[in-house]
Amino acid sequence: MSPDDERNDGLFGGSGETRTRLPEGEGGDDLYGARRSSRSGRTSSRSMVTVMGVVVLLIAAIAFANRGGDESSSGRADEKKPDTAATAPTAEKPVGGKNGGIPSGFAHDEQGAQSAASNYAVSLVSADILKPARRTEIVKQLFVADKVSELQGKFDKTYSKEFLNKVGLDDKGNAAPGHTYVSRTVPVGTKATAYSDSAATVEVWCTGAFGTAGQDTTNPVSNDWFTLTLKLRWADNDWKVQSFQSKDGPAPVNGDNKVSTADEIAKAVQEYGGFTYAR
Template structure:
């Protein structure tokens, strides 16, 4: 099923996207059913081969990683191996507290900037930001003081009553009875493209689940992949957002996952909490 992005001029900088997706056509149940049928039509032998292939690759990767200290793995001459530090987790705890429910007090270093960007990405692309009262708290906490007024106005214009109606929410950002709006973002990795003690630019590669879980939804929950670029500034003893923009991808090939029911998705959103993300 093809999906159209709901675009918002200027909010996300270059592309101006939200992760909200509006499907073509009608009927949430038909959508879920069609996707289930497509998955179910694949042969079990193909799934078995896929699983075996993945297991073999994982075993090979673990074996390769465990070779790290022996002589056979040591390169000679000018040969260079990839630097694992670029993608390996640091293991450092990012922060000790929260402000307005959002992690705060990040370290004034590159790792702190990446941790801040990851957590801010979760808040910027969340169901909470569609609620006017909560949106004000989020914007005032995340952004540098001289951008707050401008961005509050821009967010309010973007997430207008008409927009909220399109995604099945009332003017307070609440779902209709029997439905659950989902916008759960998960950072996959971060990359610093520029850094100083006063400013940093960080790219956050994200995935997540977005849409409305419910029997009659026209906006079923689906997966998405995108990259947020956040320009950060050190202000008031923490990293704050100066501007940000979004672009699609990088996105992997979809797997053979069984599509869950709307009730299962809604229950998962209610039962599973989020994380504080660290570089």
């Protein structure tokens, strides 16, 4: 297979970085390429100075807006200033509990559907999905019952031993000694494009860190941005996935961040746990 064939197949990015893909959903959904090659190039020094200037101004404006008053405005230093308080919660309880480490028991409303989609996106694009035993549990929990068998077969076919070997994992989805496989997805925002009591379509805008942390890795951990669209159905007193598809972006300009070492990335993944996401 030529490099171009590999790139078109969706298993590897143009620079050799992992492009793990999810099996297609119902209705001809595209295969999901969860890892993309990092956008190359850096902003110029002038652009960075401009961006930093804007950030400084925004921070200053926010600080001014949250001062809670100004003594000079009334000339009375002892004037009582407005009390500050945390933003009051306005939504339903985001989730009732967890099943196998995955949040479950979402509210039967639009916000509950968005919360479910966010948490399901994290599981669908995780390192656990590459582990055969864990994958079976994830598929059973996330998808509607009449899709489990079909999707299980597609996942198993996609994440074959050959594929796992290509990304540096053994047949159980584990990285080689001294390496840490990273697939950490972070939802940035959600949008419900359709909703009823029995079904919902939710778009989840995501970023994340994907790759293998190790001194001699050929698949270094990099950042990606993508949007995952999930069609949900209300079943068994919870929101379940009917089908899904994805697209690249929206992606911001890369920041001029100092690249961390492989050891630092691996340590961060081991020390920092994930969140339960709510809308």
